[in-house]
Amino acid sequence: METDDLTCGIEDTILNIRTSGLLKKENKLLLHKKLGDDSYALVGGRIKTNEDSETAVCREFQEELAITIEVNSLLWVVENFYQYGEQKIHEILFVYHVETCDHLPLQPFEKDGSSFVWAPVSEIKHLNLRPDFLKKKEDLFPKTVTHVVNRDKKEG
Secondary structure, three states: OOOOEOEEEEOOEEEEEEEEEEEEEOOEEEEEEEOOOOOEEEEEEEOEOOOOHHHHHHHHHHHHHOOOOEEEEEEEEEEEEEEEOOEEEEEEEEEEEEEOOOOOOOOOEEEOOEEEEEEEHHHHHHOOEEOHHHHHOOOOOOOOOEEEEEEOOOEO
């Protein structure tokens, strides 16, 4: 049975419920962007109806990269407000620390309409990264779950 993404329109805003993973290797984070976009994001996507956020992040890595991940811990719960083009977005985002034993190229690569890069942690503050609160955090892997309200500047 096909399930729907947890997204809906409310007045002039789209509400998304999403999940993503922070995958770190050799002090670099895996980021991606759609071809043609100018901003990077963590790998992840929308949670489906009757799906928990941890299962969803595993599914998203499998769909986008054909890899199996292990979820270590929930890091961030983010109330994310931003604009994509002319569309206002209100997003609830669960960010997990994830690991994999599967092979991924260390060089930039493209797959299914997305570009993937390993960005040095020390350099992410210089990237167009969404949500942008990640660029300002000294510790991307807090010891306890951290709640963040993030209001990005207009994008697109």
